[in-house]
Amino acid sequence: MTNIQEITEFANLHAAEYGTSRKEKYIFLSNLSRNLNKAIEDDALTAEFFEDCENTNAILRKHYQNQYRVERFNTFLGWKEEGFKVKKGSKAFLFWSKPKVPKANEEGKKIVEDFNIDEDADEHKKYFISHLFSNLQVEEIQKSKEAKKVLELMDKDVDYQKAVKIVLVNSKVSKKKLEKELNNYI
Incomplete structure (x- = not known):
């Protein structure tokens, strides 16, 4: 059974330092996603709380909202378009992004760029990482x-x-x- 304290430690790592390289972020997000899903399966986390979550990102969003009292997330540019700026020093929340799409090379064989992942790879290795900021990390841009x-x-x-x-x-x-x-x- 997955320990809830273990998951909380992962969440605290998120707020503090999850690494700066793509690989470190990938490992952090993979572990957090895997542990949350496992905890829900093992009933270590209330399954009813996550019952409306249709995918891993929805589980991550609900977890972050519960853990940090966040109301909504947006990209850096998304907040800018809405008239907000991300506060200096804010670290993005990590989510899974669009799936990696295999591209065909000259011989017509499918290849997947980034991490050199094959089609039978771990579920998470088929996705990019998305960086989102919460409503608590932004402030309205003051117009001159x-x-x-x-x-x-x-x-x-x-x-x-x-x-x-x-x-x-x-x-x-x-x-x-x-x-x-x-x-x-x-």
């Missing part, structure tokens, strides 16, 4: 008054370039700096 003004003008159907020119006439901010900031919102 110049950026707010450009966005207001654009809401009034003023062309982007024209709106930037109008705002820059009465501002000490450089065009490059303003456009860089606006890239977060447009």
